[in-house]
Amino acid sequence: xxxxxxxxxxxxxxxxxxxxxxxxxxxxxxxxxxxxxxxxxxxxxxxxxxxxxxxxxxxxxxxxxxxxxxxxxxxxxxxxxxxxxxxxxxxxxxxxxxxxxxxxxxxxxxxxxxxxxxxxxxxxxxxxxxxxxxxxxxxxxxxxxxxxxxxxxxxxxxxxxxxxxxxxxxxxxxxxxxxxxxxxxxxxxxxxxxxxxxxxxxxxxxxxxxxxxxxxxxxxxxxxxxxxxxxxxxxxxxxxxxxxxxxxxxxxxxxxxxxxxxxxxxxxxxxxxxxxxxxxxxxxxxxxxxxxxxxxxxxxxxxxxxxxxxxxxxxxxxxxxxxxxxxxxxxxxxxxxxxxxxxxxxxxxxxxxxxxxxxxxxxxxxxxxxxxxxxxxxxxxxxxxxxxxxxxxxxxxxxxxxxx
Amino acid sequence: xxxxxxxxxxxxxxxxxxxxxxxxxxxxxxxxxxxxxxxxxxxxxxxxxxxxxxxxxxxxxxxxxxxxxxxxxxxxxxxxxxxxxxxxxxxxxxxxxxxxxxxxxxxxxxxxxxxxxxxxxxxxxxxxxxxxxxxxxxxxxxxxxxxxxxxxxxxxxxxxxxxxxxxxxxxxxxxxxxxxxxxxxxxxxxxxxxxxxxxxxxxxxxxxxxxxxxxxxxxxxxxxxxxxxxxxxxxxxxxxxxxxxxxxxxxxxxx
Numbered sequence: 001x002x003x004x005x006x007x008x009x010x011x012x013x014x015x016x017x018x019x020x021x022x023x024x025x026x027x028x029x030x031x032x033x034x035x036x037x038x039x040x041x042x043x044x045x046x047x048x049x050x051x052x053x054x055x056x057x058x059x060x061x062x063x064x065x066x067x068x069x070x071x072x073x074x075x076x077x078x079x080x081x082x083x084x085x086x087x088x089x090x091x092x093x094x095x096x097x098x099x100x101x102x103x104x105x106x107x108x109x110x111x112x113x114x115x116x117x118x119x120x121x122x123x124x125x126x127x128x129x130x131x132x133x134x135x136x137x138x139x140x141x142x143x144x145x146x147x148x149x150x151x152x153x154x155x156x157x158x159x160x161x162x163x164x165x166x167x168x169x170x171x172x173x174x175x176x177x178x179x180x181x182x183x184x185x186x187x188x189x190x191x192x193x194x195x196x197x198x199x200x201x202x203x204x205x206x207x208x209x210x211x212x213x214x215x216x217x218x219x220x221x222x223x224x225x226x227x228x229x230x231x232x233x234x235x236x237x238x239x240x241x242x243x244x245x246x247x248x249x250x251x252x253x254x255x256x257x258x259x260x261x262x263x264x265x266x267x268x269x270x271x272x273x274x275x276x277x278x279x280x281x282x283x284x285x286x287x288x289x290x291x292x293x294x295x296x297x298x299x300x301x302x303x304x305x306x307x308x309x310x311x312x313x314x315x316x317x318x319x320x321x322x323x324x325x326x327x328x329x330x331x332x333x334x335x336x337x338x339x340x341x342x343x344x345x346x347x348x349x350x351x352x353x354x355x356x357x358x359x360x361x362x363x364x365x366x367x368x369x370x371x372x373x374x375x376x377x378x379x380x381x382x383x384x385x386x387x388x389x390x391x392x393x394x395x396x397x398x399x400x401x402x403x404x
Numbered sequence: 405x406x407x408x409x410x411x412x413x414x415x416x417x418x419x420x421x422x423x424x425x426x427x428x429x430x431x432x433x434x435x436x437x438x439x440x441x442x443x444x445x446x447x448x449x450x451x452x453x454x455x456x457x458x459x460x461x462x463x464x465x466x467x468x469x470x471x472x473x474x475x476x477x478x479x480x481x482x483x484x485x486x487x488x489x490x491x492x493x494x495x496x497x498x499x500x501x502x503x504x505x506x507x508x509x510x511x512x513x514x515x516x517x518x519x520x521x522x523x524x525x526x527x528x529x530x531x532x533x534x535x536x537x538x539x540x541x542x543x544x545x546x547x548x549x550x551x552x553x554x555x556x557x558x559x560x561x562x563x564x565x566x567x568x569x570x571x572x573x574x575x576x577x578x579x580x581x582x583x584x585x586x587x588x589x590x591x592x593x594x595x596x597x598x599x600x601x602x603x604x605x606x607x608x609x610x611x612x613x614x615x616x617x618x619x620x621x622x623x624x625x626x627x628x629x630x631x632x633x634x635x636x637x638x639x640x641x642x643x644x645x646x647x648x649x650x651x652x653x654x655x656x657x658x659x
Contacts, residue, residue: 124572125530125532126529126530126532126533126536126603126604127573127574127577127603127604127605128536128540128571128572128573128574128577128601128603128604129532129536129571129572130536130539130570130571130572131570131571131572132570137572147564147567150560150564151564151568154550154553155549155550155553155554155555155561156548156549156550156561156564156618157550157618157620158550158552158553158620159620353620355568356567356568
C-alpha cells in the first residue's frame with residue numbers, strides 16, 4: 001500500500017489526469033519485475049508525449065485541428081449564410097387535374113373522332129328512321145351527287161352551279177412509332193376542267209427559248225423570261241410572293257441558283273413537278289390545275305384531311321366520277337413508304353352552302369382497297385374462330401392437368 | 405360473415421338459436437407450380453414436400469363473363485320486341501329492367517310451351533316504331549324554300565328537309581295537305597302546317613313543319629328568331645289538328 005500511495009503522489013506532482021487508474025499499472029509492473037525508477041521514467045515520458053499530441057506538435061497529429069485563438073469575427077455566420085444560400089428550397093408540387101392543366105396551357109381536350117361507327121351495329125329495320133341511331137349510310141357517288149343537286153335546286157337554294165368538293169380523311173402514321181406525316185401540297189389537272197370564279201392563278205416562268213416563252217404566255221402564264229426577270233427579282237422590282245407558282249426549264253437551273261435565297265420554298269424542284277423540259281404542259285398544269293393542301297389535327301396527330309374540289313354540280317355525273325378517280329389516286333401518291341395500313345380512311349362529298357356531307361365508297365376508285373365494313377365482319381368471324389380454338393386449347397390443358 | 409348474419413336475423417326466433425351457414429359455391433382453378441413425382445406402382449406413396457403446396461391461380465370462375473339470357477316478353481317493350489317474342493339480352497338488364505317489373509319471363513321449356521308464340525295482332529309494325537312516333541309527333545321541321553323563284557311544295561321538298569334534320573323518309577311515306585302550298589309568299593313565312601308520315605305503311609303520324617324563305621344574298625335573309633314558339637297555321641283546315649298535336653318539351657325529352 002505504501003508504494004501505491006507513493007506512486008499516486010508522484011503522479012499528482014507530474015499533473016497526471018485523475019482518470020488514470022494507477023493500480024493495475026503498478027501491479028503489472030511489479031509483477032514484471034520492473035524497478036520503480038524505470039516505471040516513473042516511462043510514465044513521465046508518456047505524459048509528455050500525450051501533452052505533445054494535444055498541442056499538435058507531433059507528426060501523428062496532423063488530422064486534428066486545434067486552435068488556441070478565437071475564430072475571425074463573423075466567419076461562422078458567413079459560413080452559415082453561404083450554406084443557407086446553397087440549400088435548395090424544396091417546393092411541394094400540388095396535384096393538378098389533367099383537364100385543368102390542359103386548360104392552363106390553352107389546349108382543348110376533345111374526344112377522339114371516330115371515323116368508323118362500328119359501335120352502332122344494327123342497320124335500320126324500318127323505312128322511316130333517324131340517322132343518329134344507326135350506322136352511317138354509305139351512298140354511291142351517283143346518289144350523293146343527286147342529293148346535292150336536290151338541295152341546290154332552283155326552288156330551294158338556287159345554286160345549280162355550286163362547286164362539289166370532297167373531304168379525304170387520311171391516316172398520317174409513319175412506319176416508325178410516334179412519327180407522323182408532315183402536311184403536303186400539290187396540284188392536279190382534272191380530266192374535266194373546273195373553272196373557278198376567283199381570278200386566274202399567277203404563274204412565273206423561267207425559260208431561255210423564245211418559242212417556249214410565247215407558248216407559256218399563250219397557255220396562261222403571267223410572266224415569262226430568263227436573265228432579265230432574275231435581275232428584276234434581285235433589284236427588288238419583282239417579288240416571288242406575288243406569284244402562286246414558279247415554273248422553270250432545266251437550262252435555267254444554274255442561273256436560278258443566284259436567287260435561291262429569294263425564292264425560298266418556291267424554288268423549282270423535279271419532285272414538286274415545276275421543273276422540266278416541256279414548258280407548255282407544265283404551265284397548263286399550274287394554271288388550270290386545282291391546288292390542294294393537307295390539314296392536320298393539333299392534338300390527334302395521326303388524323304389528317306384534304307379538301308379537294310372535284311367539279312360543279314351542273315357537270316355530268318360521269319365526268320365528276322372521273323375527276324374524283326384522278327383526285328383520289330393523286331392523294332394516294334403521298335402515302336409514306338413502308339406503311340401497310342390504308343392511307344385514305346374515309347371520303348365525303350359536300351357542296352356549300354349546304355352542310356350535308358355524304359360518305360361514299362372510296363374503295364371502288366382505288367387499287368388495293370377493300371370495304372372496311374366487310375373487313376370488320378371478317379375480323380369478327382376470325383376472332384370468334386380464334387376464341388373457339390383457345391377454348392379447345394384450355395380444355396386440353398385442363399384434361400392434362402387432371403391426368404397429372 | 406355479413407351474409408350469415410343477415411340470414412340469422414331474418415330467420416324466426418326458434419331457428420335463430422342454431423347457426424346457419426349459407427354455402428358459397430365457387431371454384432378456383434389452380435396450377436401446381438412444382439410438379440409432384442409419381443410413386444411407383446404398388447410402392448409406397450411419396451410424401452408431399454412443402455413446395456408441392458405452392459399454386460398459381462389460373463381462373464376464378466366467379467369472374468367469368470356471363471352470356472346473354474333468353475327471355476319471353478309478356479308485353480310490348482320499346483326497342484326490343486313485341487308480346488310473346490323470345491329475346492336474348494344481357495343478364496343484368498334482363499333481371500332488373502324486364503324480369504323485375506314483370507315485362508318478361510324466363511324462356512324455360514314450360515314457359516315456351518305456354519306463351520312462346522307471337523301475338524297475331526302486333527301492337528306496332530316494328531319495335532322501333534313507337535319510338536319514332538313519339539319523336540316525330542313532337543318535332544318541328546323547318547322547310548326552307550327559295551325567296552326568289554316560284555315553287556309549290558312537293559313530297560321531295562319535305563324529304564330533303566327531313567334529311568337535313570337527320571330523319572330519313574322515303575317519298576312514298578310523305579302525305580302533303582290536299583290544298584297546295586305555293587310561294588314565295590312572305591305571308592307564309594314562319595307559319596305552321598302539318599304533314600302526315602306513315603311508318604312501315606301502318607302508323608300514320610302528323611308532323612309539324614314551318615316554311616322558311618332562304619335567299620343566297622346574305623342581306624336579304626330573314627332572321628329565324630324564336631322559331632320554336634307556336635304560330636298561326638298556313639291552312640285554316642289544319643288549325644284544330646295543329647292545336648291538338650303535342651309540342652316538344654325539353655324536360656320530358658329522353659332522346
